[in-house]
Amino acid sequence: MSVVTLGIGEYGVVKNPGDVIKTHALGSCVAIIILDPTTRSIGMVHVALPESKVHPARAEKLPGYFADTAVPVLLQMMKGMGAAGNLKKLVVKLTGGANVMDKNNTFNIGKRNALAIKKALWQQRMGAVAEEVGGTISRTVTVAVDDGKVVVTSPGREPLNI
């Protein structure tokens, strides 16, 4: 039984009963969560920026940092956990991607992160079945192997299952 806490740009997977995987304070970052109902393993990555072209060398060292490199590396990891034959059965969920309080919407890193992830998923012929993104709230997401529930918490709000 272990609790895996991911920092920015990190990815990980859990599969044993009692295991939990989580990431804190997403801000404009987006967490991609992949659940594999067949192997009962759960993968997650904490994506900070949309495109790896900002810093290709960094992307090699920390592929989870960028949406376009995070999706392939997370899928690769899920395949390593035994998902190779059932990619279509994988359940993908997204959360995070918050914005700042700005009516001009100057910064859209949160929105661009979510869009870049969707594009990268689409290239793998996949899509997210649930998402809790946008707004001006910073989120923390926790997933337990025991029930597979993706629980999103934010200051001053009731926890939300997505």
Added chain:
Amino acid sequence: MAELRVDTREILESVKNVPALSPGASQLLSVIGGGDYKVADIVRVIENDSALTANVLKVINSAAIGLRREVNTVHEAVAYLGDTKIIGIALASSSGDTFNKELPGYHGSRGDLGRHCLWVAIAARELARNTDGKVDPGIAFTAGLLHDIGKAVISDFMVELVPEILDRVGNVEESDHLEAERSMMGTDHCEIGGALAGRWQMPMTLIEGILHHHRPAGAPEEVRAMAYVIHLADTLAMMQGFDTGVDSLQYTFDPAYTDHVNLKSQGLEGLVLDVQIDYRSTAEALFGDEQENEE
């Protein structure tokens, strides 16, 4: 406007209970805040403060910095670390528990304030380098380190008010978290931070930076560019998850930073990444090998 829920005078009075900075740290801030300083000035201030010297040498010789041989002089340490990291060491080691305090009024954990301020400081320094010389990177770094120091004081008075503040901001009864602080306590963390900085006898430039970091348009003209730099750095830190608790992203953003900082969107993302890389190594050297963002 909500009824005042806390005696404002009591908050102002409590600023006096915050321990003073060490004389060395105070002097360092005043040298840097005055602008136009040389490395030799910084070395001299540190060498005159034995505790500060010991801390600087401890950090430079730590595993996180990874030098192959021992450094024994302040001069050499400053050359390796650069002036901004020295400021970080001076403040972290001489402000007692102020930066490490839990912030119950923001639901911030122990260490959140120090991590947030360090991220903002590094971002402010990098942004200042894109202001065509209008903002000194050393001053921006220092103002960034100090910008939220008022939270260490005001937080204790807000514990009971958290749900109401969040509701009022959420229901748009208040324009943002700062307005809510003001209307319920008669003051806010910027004003209290300014009062504390005044008590610590900081240069006016740093005090103005603290006072105006959420409302940079209202800063006096001579420090307005710096106020925008801190404002933008603070916003980027919250977007990257380096926040101090429930107030994350709950502040109105002023996009007029573009009048002072010359960055395109792509440049901004590159800058965020550079800041993150620098933050990791600096945080390890200053705070030890703790997990970033740990709660």
